[in-house]
Amino acid sequence: MSIEKIEKTENQLLDEAQLSLNLIEAQYFLKNTRDQKNAKSLVILVNGIELAGKGESVKQLREWVDPRYLRVKADAPNIFKQNQTFWQPYAPFIPAEGQIMVMFGNWYSDLLITALHVSKPLDETLFDAYVEDMRSFEQDLKNNHVDVVKVWFDLSWKSLQKRLDNMKPSEVHWHKLHGLDWRNKKQYDNVQKLRQRFTDDWTVIDCEDEKLRDQQFAQHILRALEHCPEHLSQNKTKWKQATVPEPLLAPANKAVNQENYKAEFKKLSLKVAEALRFDDRKAIIVFEGMDAAGKGGAIKRIVKNLDPREYDIHTIAAPEKYELRHPYLWRFWTKLQTDEDITIFDRSWYGRVLVERVEGFANEVEWQRAYEEINRFENDLVNSQTVVIKFWLAISKDEQEVRFKAREETPHKRFKITADDWRNREKWDGYLDAAADMFEQTSTVHAPWHIIATNDKYMARLEVLRTILKQLSAD
Amino acid sequence: MSIEKIEKTENQLLDEAQLSLNLIEAQYFLKNTRDQKNAKSLVILVNGIELAGKGESVKQLREWVDPRYLRVKADAPNIFKQNQTFWQPYAPFIPAEGQIMVMFGNWYSDLLITALHVSKPLDETLFDAYVEDMRSFEQDLKNNHVDVVKVWFDLSWKSLQKRLDNMKPSEVHWHKLHGLDWRNKKQYDNVQKLRQRFTDDWTVIDCEDEKLRDQQFAQHILRALEHCPEHLSQNKTKWKQATVPEPLLAPANKAVNQENYKAEFKKLSLKVAEALRFDDRKAIIVFEGMDAAGKGGAIKRIVKNLDPREYDIHTIAAPEKYELRHPYLWRFWTKLQTDEDITIFDRSWYGRVLVERVEGFANEVEWQRAYEEINRFENDLVNSQTVVIKFWLAISKDEQEVRFKAREETPHKRFKITADDWRNREKWDGYLDAAADMFEQTSTVHAPWHIIATNDKYMARLEVLRTILKQLSAD
Numbered sequence: 001m002s003i004e005k006i007e008k009t010e011n012q013l014l015d016e017a018q019l020s021l022n023l024i025e026a027q028y029f030l031k032n033t034r035d036q037k038n039a040k041s042l043v044i045l046v047n048g049i050e051l052a053g054k055g056e057s058v059k060q061l062r063e064w065v066d067p068r069y070l071r072v073k074a075d076a077p078n079i080f081k082q083n084q085t086f087w088q089p090y091a092p093f094i095p096a097e098g099q100i101m102v103m104f105g106n107w108y109s110d111l112l113i114t115a116l117h118v119s120k121p122l123d124e125t126l127f128d129a130y131v132e133d134m135r136s137f138e139q140d141l142k143n144n145h146v147d148v149v150k151v152w153f154d155l156s157w158k159s160l161q162k163r164l165d166n167m168k169p170s171e172v173h174w175h176k177l178h179g180l181d182w183r184n185k186k187q188y189d190n191v192q193k194l195r196q197r198f199t200d201d202w203t204v205i206d207c208e209d210e211k212l213r214d215q216q217f218a219q220h221i222l223r224a225l226e227h228c229p230e231h232l233s234q235n236k237t238k239w240k241q242a243t244v245p246e247p248l249l250a251p252a253n254k255a256v257n258q259e260n261y262k263a264e265f266k267k268l269s270l271k272v273a274e275a276l277r278f279d280d281r282k283a284i285i286v287f288e289g290m291d292a293a294g295k296g297g298a299i300k301r302i303v304k305n306l307d308p309r310e311y312d313i314h315t316i317a318a319p320e321k322y323e324l325r326h327p328y329l330w331r332f333w334t335k336l337q338t339d340e341d342i343t344i345f346d347r348s349w350y351g352r353v354l355v356e357r358v359e360g361f362a363n364e365v366e367w368q369r370a371y372e373e374i375n376r377f378e379n380d381l382v383n384s385q386t387v388v389i390k391f392w393l394a395i396s397k398d399e400q401e402v403r404f405k406a407r408e409e410t411p412h413k414r415f416k417i418t419a420d421d422w423r424n425r426e427k428w429d430g431y432l433d434a435a436a437d438m439f440e441q442t443s444t445v446h447a448p449w450h451i452i453a454t455n456d457k458y459m460a461r462l463e464v465l466r467t468i469l470k471q472l473s474a475d
Numbered sequence: 476m477s478i479e480k481i482e483k484t485e486n487q488l489l490d491e492a493q494l495s496l497n498l499i500e501a502q503y504f505l506k507n508t509r510d511q512k513n514a515k516s517l518v519i520l521v522n523g524i525e526l527a528g529k530g531e532s533v534k535q536l537r538e539w540v541d542p543r544y545l546r547v548k549a550d551a552p553n554i555f556k557q558n559q560t561f562w563q564p565y566a567p568f569i570p571a572e573g574q575i576m577v578m579f580g581n582w583y584s585d586l587l588i589t590a591l592h593v594s595k596p597l598d599e600t601l602f603d604a605y606v607e608d609m610r611s612f613e614q615d616l617k618n619n620h621v622d623v624v625k626v627w628f629d630l631s632w633k634s635l636q637k638r639l640d641n642m643k644p645s646e647v648h649w650h651k652l653h654g655l656d657w658r659n660k661k662q663y664d665n666v667q668k669l670r671q672r673f674t675d676d677w678t679v680i681d682c683e684d685e686k687l688r689d690q691q692f693a694q695h696i697l698r699a700l701e702h703c704p705e706h707l708s709q710n711k712t713k714w715k716q717a718t719v720p721e722p723l724l725a726p727a728n729k730a731v732n733q734e735n736y737k738a739e740f741k742k743l744s745l746k747v748a749e750a751l752r753f754d755d756r757k758a759i760i761v762f763e764g765m766d767a768a769g770k771g772g773a774i775k776r777i778v779k780n781l782d783p784r785e786y787d788i789h790t791i792a793a794p795e796k797y798e799l800r801h802p803y804l805w806r807f808w809t810k811l812q813t814d815e816d817i818t819i820f821d822r823s824w825y826g827r828v829l830v831e832r833v834e835g836f837a838n839e840v841e842w843q844r845a846y847e848e849i850n851r852f853e854n855d856l857v858n859s860q861t862v863v864i865k866f867w868l869a870i871s872k873d874e875q876e877v878r879f880k881a882r883e884e885t886p887h888k889r890f891k892i893t894a895d896d897w898r899n900r901e902k903w904d905g906y907l908d909a910a911a912d913m914f915e916q917t918s919t920v921h922a923p924w925h926i927i928a929t930n931d932k933y934m935a936r937l938e939v940l941r942t943i944l945k946q947l948s949a950d
Contacts, residue, residue, distance in 0.1 A: 021886060028890035055782055062778070072784060300538070308549075322797060411496060415500070
């Protein structure tokens with residue numbers, strides 16, 4: 001969002017009935033964009049100086065609009081946790097298309113409280129890095145049709161002191177002062193100094209005059225509600241297709257003999273269980289690859305020596321309709337809410353640039369944008385004490401056919417094969433192209449791809465285990 | 476479920492490969508029931524004596540099945556919270572059709588820890604009341620196609636002591652002893668005595684022999700997976716329709732003059748805000764009634780003097796597809812997860828016996844069963860320090876027509892009217908019948924219905940406020 005200034009007209013009070021009418025119309029307009037070409041949702045981040053009146057302004061707004069279609073989420077600010085990204089606590093509340101959510105507690109309030117409260121305060125570089133990361137996250141939200149409006153409710157030191165003097169005891173209930181001492185001029189100045197490091201793309205409202213404050217806020221929200229451009233579907237520049245790497249075109253056929261396999265597997269699988277269990281970081285292990293490449297079998301071998309309570313496996317299928325009303329990554333953000341230490345994904349967010357690209361479920365703009373979104377997503381995880389280990393299981397087209405036929409003929413495997421699998425096989429080359437681009441764009445230093453040849457599935461299982469050990473000890 | 480005993484055959488060890496094959500087939504069979512006539516999901520509650528080996532048996536099961544389609548949820552037991560029903564912490568993890576969920580931590584582990592740990596232990600009557608309530612909840616789950624399997628892993632005092640003696644330090648990590656002293660014979664006896672108050676409809680596995688234990692458990696799960704009867708849709712006995720009460724057939728037209736309204740409203744709305752705010756209990760306020768009866772207006776007046784952070788409003792529309800794969804009440808169980816003190820429902824779970832009955836979305840068996848399910852649901856809430864206040868806003872058919880036309884002609888109201896509203900109007904008498912049955916079946920002592928005449932909407936708003944005050948002070 002470009003820097004927004006309160007325009008002159010907003011310094012005049014509008015007729016309240018008219019403002020309310022406009023807001024309700026805009027609210028229903030937004031609500032009705034759901035499942036339409038210009039669908040969007042709106043997140044309103046509300047921060048500011050204590051007693052400036054952000055609560056009152058939201059209350060007034062909720063009186064002017066239809067309160068049923070304006071949700072409010074209020075959290076006390078929390079100091080950042082080392083093993084949690086800044087967006088994790090809030091992801092479940094990112095509104096779906098057609099919805100509006102006001103967030104009193106949000107990543108900026110957490111940032112401020114972290115910067116002000118920890119014994120070792122954030123240095124400016126780290127603070128600014130957080131701000132930059134937050135802005136990227138918000139840009140990703142906007143690209144995925146979640147508009148983000150940020151409003152800072154400002155108040156001068158003098159007025160704040162006056163309001164503290166006049167505070168009624170009954171109001172104290174709502175003005176939790178969040179552990180900050182607002183009688184301390186140095187702390188006030190510090191808040192102002194810190195917030196100026198991020199509020200240049202915010203709407204800053206001077207809250208001296210209460211009526212004006214409420215109207216400025218409401219008018220700003222009104223403009224945000226009314227702004228619903230159609231979604232882009234084509235990029236101007238032509239996509240440059242990466243070359244399909246050799247290990248995908250012709251996966252190695254190196255085999256291991258059964259005896260060696262058994263001994264080696266036993267040793268490795270114990271090591272992997274220990275390594276995963278005793279690593280201080282969380283681990284996310286991602287499997288992608290053609291059907292029948294052996295994802296299920298590899299997963300089974302990873303968890304062999306783990307307790308069932310130690311890990312979680314997510315098998316990713318097509319998104320549900322309600323998930324489609326959220327940014328693409330939302331269903332993965334919300335799957336990472338728990339404190340689970342080991343999470344395995346049988347297919348993953350890479351569906352965006354694989355099946356969705358090949359089948360046309362994601363348009364050109366969407367899948368081409370997804371690489372960066374995914375890199376940022378994984379980077380945030382890695383920065384939050386998480387190891388992200390990504391596998392592509394590479395099978396040859398011939399070997400796939402052999403396995404498909406075997407599945408059809410084996411009782412306990414015939415459930416694994418469907419007509420879809422044969423159909424996907426026809427798009428083999430499309431998937432190889434998509435995989436090639438994926439490696440090129442998302443094999444990062446912090447979360448590299450590992451291509452594992454799986455024509456010999458025993459060899460592949462050993463390789464997967466070895467790779468996990470290697471990445472865990474390398475980082 | 477009737478009392479199940481381990482059958483003789485289960486004392487013989489089956490061929491493991493065959494057992495695994497059967498399990499995987501049954502697992503895929505269950506998975507493929509999704510969206511079918513015999514759809515179901517399976518919850519496996521796993522409790523028992525420490526070191527009996529429930530973790531090991533689940534681990535072995537997860538090796539025999541496809542681990543991707545057997546989720547495991549493990550929570551340390553929690554002492555019951557006063558303002559939370561026993562099912563609230565677990566509701567989000569009740570599996571959807573086609574899914575299997577093993578719950579290590581569950582309502583029974585919470586019950587045991589509560590009974591054993593609080594300074595004032597649960598007396599037997601209360602303990603038994605909890606057990607009865609839990610069984611009713613499980614019966615509701617089963618009726619709604621969530622099969623519940625309960626397995627108690629038992630171990631004699633002697634064997635337990637021997638296993639504690641032999642415990643390797645590396646195992647301690649996984650055998651959190653949950654604050655109980657398993658070296659204390661009195662405590663062991665106490666656990667046995669308590670669990671015998673609820674395990675007569677459980678499968679109790681003697682865990683002396685580990686191989687037998689794992690097989691008995693797996694074979695029991697196999698039988699549960701294979702059992703998928705078609706869902707009932709018709710009851711044998713004919714439903715006895717209640718008489719439509721007079722206040723619905725001819726709502727009062729008593730009006731209030733504008734001046735009196737304003738003064739009275741101001742007074743009442745402040746009182747309601749204070750009463751809701753300072754009540755120690757949570758409040759749930761439910762609005763039902765014909766379209767245009769004034770639900771939105773009434774809600775707006777209730778929240779008038781509340782801070783937007785104090786309350787939450789849920790507007791209930793048709794369920795999403797993923798919600799339909801859960802028991803009907805599930806989407807309401809999960810909406811009550813937060814610590815929100817005041818929750819308002821604009822339409823509610825009563826849709827089951829109103830729109831779903833009238834439109835035929837719920838079959839006869841489903842809507843006729845729903846009254847009891849709802850009563851139990853509300854009763855659980857009331858017993859968890861929650862006030863449930865239920866309003867039916869009664870409008871006459873003529874007045875509805877006047878309001879529909881006004882909505883069509885008023886800019887900021889025209890969004891509120893759709894073709895659906897006119898269609899619903901044609902089913903007016905069906906809705907009255909449904910409402911009549913609803914009052915008769917669900918107007919309980921702990922959660923009574925309040926019928927409010929709304930032909931004069933100002934009068935209605937005052938009445939709603941007065942009724943809230945009355946119910947809050949009455950309880």
